Amino acid sequence: MKHKISPSLLSANFANLAKDLEMINRSEADWLHLDIMDGVFVPNISFGFPVIKAVSELCQKPLDVHLMIVNPEKFISEVKATGAKIMNVHYETCPHLHRVIQQIREAGMEPAVTINPATPVSVLKDILNDVYMVLIMSVNPGFGGQKFIERSLEKVKELKMMINEAGSDALIQVDGGVNLETASLLLEAGADVLVAGNAVFGAPSPEEMIHKLKTL
Numbered sequence: 001m002k003h004k005i006s007p008s009l010l011s012a013n014f015a016n017l018a019k020d021l022e023m024i025n026r027s028e029a030d031w032l033h034l035d036i037m038d039g040v041f042v043p044n045i046s047f048g049f050p051v052i053k054a055v056s057e058l059c060q061k062p063l064d065v066h067l068m069i070v071n072p073e074k075f076i077s078e079v080k081a082t083g084a085k086i087m088n089v090h091y092e093t094c095p096h097l098h099r100v101i102q103q104i105r106e107a108g109m110e111p112a113v114t115i116n117p118a119t120p121v122s123v124l125k126d127i128l129n130d131v132y133m134v135l136i137m138s139v140n141p142g143f144g145g146q147k148f149i150e151r152s153l154e155k156v157k158e159l160k161m162m163i164n165e166a167g168s169d170a171l172i173q174v175d176g177g178v179n180l181e182t183a184s185l186l187l188e189a190g191a192d193v194l195v196a197g198n199a200v201f202g203a204p205s206p207e208e209m210i211h212k213l214k215t216l
C-alpha cells in the first residue's frame with residue numbers, strides 16, 4: 001500500500017484558511033490533520049470544534065482529528081458532528097482506553113490511539129486489533145516546528161513487528177518533525193501515514209512539498 005500524507009493545519013495561515021484549504025484540495029494530500037489542544041494535557045491551545053466544522057465545509061479530504069486534551073471521551077459526539085473520519089485520542093489521557101475505542105467506533109468514526117515520545121509501544125499490545133491506526137509522536141505534543149526525536153524510528157519498527165504478530169491491520173502514523181529526510185527513514189522503518197505541518201506550510205510551494213512527500 002502506498003503511504004498516506006496528512007498535512008497538519010497547525011502550521012497554516014489561520015487568517016486565510018480558505019486559501020490553504022484550496023491548496024490541500026488541489027494537492028495529493030490523502031487526509032487533513034487537525035490538532036486540538038486544551039492547555040491542560042499539553043502546554044498550548046490551538047483551535048476547537050467550530051473551526052473544524054468550518055474547515056470540513058471547505059475541505060474535500062477526510063479529516064484526521066488528533067485530540068491533545070484530557071477526557072477526550074466527553075467530546076466524541078462533537079468530533080463526529082464536525083464530519084471527521086478519524087478520532088485520535090492519546091493513550092496517556094484514557095485510563096479506560098478500550099471503552100473509548102469502542103465508543104468512537106459506535107459513533108461511526110475510525111478509532112486511533114497516540115503515544116507520547118516517553119510512552120513505550122508495548123502498552124498498546126492489547127488494543128492492536130481494535131484500532132484503525134496508531135500514532136507515534138516523534139516530538140512532545142503541543143507545538144509545530146520541533147525537531148524529530150530519532151528514537152521514534154525504533155518505535156515504528158517495534159510497533160510494525162507487534163502489529164504483524166497480532167495479525168492486525170492497524171496503520172502506523174507518525175507526527176512531529178517530519179520532513180523529506182525523516183520521512184524517508186520513517187517509510188523504511190514501516191510507517192504508513194506521515195503528518196507534516198512545518199515542512200508543508202513552511203515550504204515555498206506547499207503543494208509541491210506534498211507531492212515530494214507522497215512520491216518518496
Ligand SMILES: O=C(CO)[C@H](O)[C@H](O)COP(=O)(O)O
Nearest residue numbers: 141142144145176177197198
Ligand atoms: O500534533 C502536533 C503537535 O503536537 C502536530 O501535528 C505536529 O507537531 C505537526 O507539526 P510539525 O510537522 O511542524 O512538527
Ligand SMILES: [Co+2]
Nearest residue numbers: 033035066175
Ligand atoms: Co498532530
